[in-house]
Amino acid sequence: MTDPIPVAVLGAPGRMGSAAVRAIEAADDLELVAGIGPDDDRDDALRAGARVVVDLTVPSVTKDNVLWAVSNGIHAVVGATGWTEESLAEVREALGDAPSTGVLIAPNFAIGAVLAMRFAEVAAHYYESAEIVELHHPDKVDAPSGTARHTAAAIARGRAAAGLGAMPDATASDPDGARGAVVDGVHVHAVRLRGLVAHEEILFGGVGEQMTIRHDSFDRASFMPGVLLGVREVASHPGLTVGLDGYMDLGAH
Amino acid sequence: MTDPIPVAVLGAPGRMGSAAVRAIEAADDLELVAGIGPDDDRDDALRAGARVVVDLTVPSVTKDNVLWAVSNGIHAVVGATGWTEESLAEVREALGDAPSTGVLIAPNFAIGAVLAMRFAEVAAHYYESAEIVELHHPDKVDAPSGTARHTAAAIARGRAAAGLGAMPDATASDPDGARGAVVDGVHVHAVRLRGLVAHEEILFGGVGEQMTIRHDSFDRASFMPGVLLGVREVASHPGLTVGLDGYMDLGAH
Amino acid sequence: MTDPIPVAVLGAPGRMGSAAVRAIEAADDLELVAGIGPDDDRDDALRAGARVVVDLTVPSVTKDNVLWAVSNGIHAVVGATGWTEESLAEVREALGDAPSTGVLIAPNFAIGAVLAMRFAEVAAHYYESAEIVELHHPDKVDAPSGTARHTAAAIARGRAAAGLGAMPDATASDPDGARGAVVDGVHVHAVRLRGLVAHEEILFGGVGEQMTIRHDSFDRASFMPGVLLGVREVASHPGLTVGLDGYMDLGAH
Amino acid sequence: MTDPIPVAVLGAPGRMGSAAVRAIEAADDLELVAGIGPDDDRDDALRAGARVVVDLTVPSVTKDNVLWAVSNGIHAVVGATGWTEESLAEVREALGDAPSTGVLIAPNFAIGAVLAMRFAEVAAHYYESAEIVELHHPDKVDAPSGTARHTAAAIARGRAAAGLGAMPDATASDPDGARGAVVDGVHVHAVRLRGLVAHEEILFGGVGEQMTIRHDSFDRASFMPGVLLGVREVASHPGLTVGLDGYMDLGAH
Structure with missing residues (x-):
């Protein structure tokens, strides 16, 4: 058995961090x-011998943390959102001087959500209709969810690749907006129910058949297999990877 | 065994009629x-000895058919929609002179949809959140469906009876209308997919739990048990009954 | 506003108790x-002025606790399972001398599970086929769940009341037992998946249609509304009530 | 626009054929x-200029039809089941002399079922638990369905590739067989309900999450997109292909 990989967590006191x-x-x-934590010296991670840092801090400091890791030759697995193309370019440039260092920036560590999105893109080639229903707890402030938006974009890519046009929809009267949002040409519906956490149902329909792909996150624990996958694989993927699917065996596409 | 009940169908050549x-x-x-059929003489039904007529014609002639049946002492089971309070009052008045005649006017003969609506009203007492997703074929012109609107009204009645106020919903940003229609205070979402027929999913949520009631109509055949129930029971229910649930053993409420 | 009801909890340190x-x-x-707790003197509850005790102890002591409560004129809401007809008879006899005292013995405090069972019994009148799929975490040692067995019994009662015979099933070859258990004439399937808690799906089928009733318990918190309903209502229901549905507005049946 | 592909159907009077x-x-x-049809001369297809034949006959004659097509330089798309390794070897040998001719033998033309199976194999890498529920009309004589058996095999392949061992299952008491069949280490449950056609639900569970892949066939029409895909693609795939997935863009694996 090989030695365990030494890992440091930035943002350790937060909910995801802990x-x-x-x-x-x-x-x-x-x-x-x-x-x-926010009051600690991140160089403690260097002194402790970390080979991988997991950055679960906030958007305002995450880029600086990643550049610091790269300049010290440590691989980085990053969960924060809000990265711009400019920030990503800075990371790529820094990695140019550190060709064996890997950085994974993953907006979503839920392996199931990543799988659902990829399956949706593939299935979209073969169905006349596709819609998304996302369901969350009622304390969520935005609708639809970011995952649903990304899934709609994936479906749109799949349909475009297959040469499919607009979906059939004869709706002539919808005075109250029951047909929901349209994101990249895909209808997206947002349900808010006490007791739920984060759920997505992707529906495909063709003549005489239906396909449904559903992912339920009941607990923050569901993100941890994705974090661990990132930590284990980041050293084998030098350079910048955006999205956990870059590390998953989903087949070329 | 008793003799079979002699039945006539008005609107026999139509899809529901046949x-x-x-x-x-x-x-x-x-x-x-x-x-x-539309070119036949409805008095043929009298001459043939019908004791029950099933009226599956169009809104413009259905009231006249019912008054004709009542004046001839025949029970009527009616599927047409579009009845107004005034039309119903005319039927009630006619029935005043025919106290042993029964008339059932049922906007929905799908027993499952009627059950789902009643269960929804009962469950609504006990849950903080409730929403409706209705799913239909993409040739449907209106959204949401009439069944979904009636279900929302039933949920609103259940909540009011239990003294529940507005549902929790922290949505602050919904630029594209993903939260759908609001009918009687209940969010209603309409999905349109090729391959589907008529489906309704009613979702309830409370702390730590969810309840789901779903009805799928795959085929017009699903309305027939409701029609037959009406035909068999109408003679035992003199006067006017609106809604198939009046003939079903759903418990007092 | 009336004064709050003084309540004591027996079995307070346990998972349900806390x-x-x-x-x-x-x-x-x-x-x-x-x-x-187990090391405390339950008479402390009397001295503290409790008018209702919630008993969430273990089967071996629960009957003694109930008889103690009744003899002291305190209402009791009881969650423990394992009650025999003999034990219930003892409680009824004790209540004979305390006509204004109420006892609720509820094997299941999940309001949703109770609703699902009642809805299943009603729906069973109207469908040719009915089956149950229960889904739980993989640490559960028995299959199928007690709730699924009770639901099967409720479906059997509904079918019997409607004069329905055996369900259609042409299965001639099932070498590995895929058709699952048969409980009171109803097929019951038990799924075990990491990540789940306690879920039940009740499926009804008729020509051209399907009805589904599903209940998901994600968390022990889902039992608490049922416990509170019991505490609030027990004083208004003198005598012994078995099953939370006795306190719920589900319609006569 | 190119000329339409001339196609002949063998077994044209049958349900799939028509x-x-x-x-x-x-x-x-x-x-x-x-x-x-069975009483016609299949050489009529040659005289009519068919470039592709669709064989939807019965197992006893399908092999002879395929060999006849290959010997005449016509591509063949074949739906019959019951092919043995020996029969496939004969077809491969015949194709050795016809290197530009394509033959597709597809036990399942439902694109959705093929997608579901592939997605299941991929998802199986990432989840601790996996089970299958298949649901059919009650006139089906065997349980579980062939599709469910193939899906269980696909899940087993995915788990083996990921180095996963047995699934967690603490069941100690299951007197009535509620846990269903075990096929290749995967629990499979068969539901039979009036009103259903052919449905499959594949359930995956991990800590804090669930993934569900479901395919519903409501109608034989759902097989036709798969047949047409085969007809359009067979000329581009010389040699023998078994399984519609060989023609679908599912990514290398």
Whole structure:
């Protein structure tokens, strides 16, 4: 058996961060060597010998953390959202001087959501109709969810690749907006129910048949397999990878 | 065994009418004595000895058919929609002179849809959140469906009876209308997919739990048990009954 | 506003007990006056003025607790399972001397599961086919679940009341037992999946249609509305009531 | 626009055959040049100029039809089941002398079922638990369905490739067989309900999440897109292809 990979977590006291700390501690092939909070010195991670840092901080500091990791030759697995093309370009440039270092920036660590999006893109080639229903707890402030928007974009790519045009829809009267949002040509519906967490149902229809792909996240714990996959694989993927699917065996496309 | 009930169908050549003709012919306890089309004389039904007429004609003639049936002492089971309070009052007045005659006017003969609506009203007492997703073929011109509107009204009645206020919903940003229509305070979402027929999913949520009631109509045949129930029961329910649930054993409420 | 009801919890340190303690403390119309553990003196509840006790102890002591409550004129809401007809008879006899005292023994406090069972019994009158799929976490040791067995019994009662015979099933070859268990004439299937908690799906089929009733328990918190309903209503229901549905407005049947 | 592809159907009077005839007639890029029944001379297809034959006959004659097509330089799209390794070897040998001729033998023309199976194999890499529920009309004589058996095999392949062992299952008491069949280590449950046609639900579970892939066939028409895909693509795939997925863009694996 090989030695465990030494890992540091930036943003360790946060909700995602503390879940990541627990998941890393529980994994036999990983060793948590530093948990860094906003008041700590991130160079403690270097002194502790971290080979991979998991950055679960906030958008305002995440880019600086990634550049710091790259300049120190440490691989980085990053969960924060809000990256712009300019920020990504800066990371790519920094990586030019560190050709063996890997950076994974993953807006979504839920493997199931990533799988659902990829399956949706493939299935979209073969169905006349496709719609999305996303369901969340009622404390969510935006609708539809970012995952639903990304899924709509994936369906649109699949349909375009297959040469499909607009979906059939004879709706002539919809005074109250029951048909929902249209994102990249795909109708998206947002349900809010007490008791739910984060759920997505992708519906495809053709003559005489229906296909449904559904993903349910019941708990933040569902993100941890994705974080661990990133930590284990980042050293084998030098350069910048955006999206967890870059590390998953989903077939070329 | 008792003699079969002699039944006539008005609107026999139509899609619902011809399905009703087949269903009555297939039932051992019923006998089809006349199938009347728009060019036929409805008095043929009297001459053939009909004791019940099933009216599956169009809104413009259905009221006249019902008054004709009542004046001839025949029970009527009616599927046409578009009845106004004034039309119903005329029928009630006519029935005043025919106290043993029964009339059933049922906007929906799908027993499953009627059950779903009643269950929704009961469940609505006990859940903080409730929403409706209706799914139909893409040739449907209106959204949401009439069944979904009636279900929203039933949920609103249940919530009011339980003293529940507005549902929780923190949505602050919904630029594309993903939250759908609001009918009687209930969010209603309309999905249109090739391959589907008529489907309704009613979702309830409370802390730590969800309840779902779903009805799928795959085929017009699903309306026939409701038509036959009406034919068998109408003689035992003198006066006017609106809604098939008046003949179903759903418990007092 | 009336004074809050003083409530004591027996079995307060357990998982259900501590959830009940929190739920009672959070309710404006209830006041927790005592939380009794296995090493405490239950008479503390009397001294603290409890008018209702919630018994969430283990089968071996629950009957003694109920008889103690009745003899002291305190209403009891009881969650423990394992009651025999003999034990229930003892409680009924004790209540004979305390005509204004109420006891609720509820094998299942999940309002949604109780609703699902009642809806299933009603729907069973109207469908040719009915089956149950229950889904739980993989640490559950018995299959199928008690709730699924009770639901099968409810479906059997509904079918019997409607005069329905055996369900259609042409299965001639099933070498590996894919058709699952048969409980009271109803096929019951048990799924075990990591990530799930406790879920039940009840499926009804007729010509051209399907009806589905599903209940998902994601969290023990889903039992608390049922416990609180019991506490609030027990004083208005003198005598012994078995099953939470006795307190719910489900219509006579 | 290119000329339409001339197509002949063998087994044209059968249920699948007549559906294929209608689908080909309705497609602008295909031309039906012959519909051959059991009493017709299949050489009529040659005389009519067919470049592709669709064989929807019975197992006893399908192999002979394929060999006849290959020997005449016509591509063949074949739906019959019951092919043995020996029969496939004969076809491969015949194709050795006809290197530009294509033969597709597809046990399942439902694109959705093929997609579901492939998605299941991919998803199986990432989940601790997986089970299958298949649902059919109650006139089906075997359980579980062939599609469910193939899906279980696909899940087993995916789990093996990911190095996953047995699924978690603490079931100690299951007196009535509620846990269903075990096929290649995967639990499979068969539901039979009046009103259904052919449906499959594949369930995956991990800590804090669930993924569901469902395919519904409501009508034989759902097989026709797969037949047409085969007809359009067979000329571009010389040699023998078994399984419609060989013609679909599902990514290398």
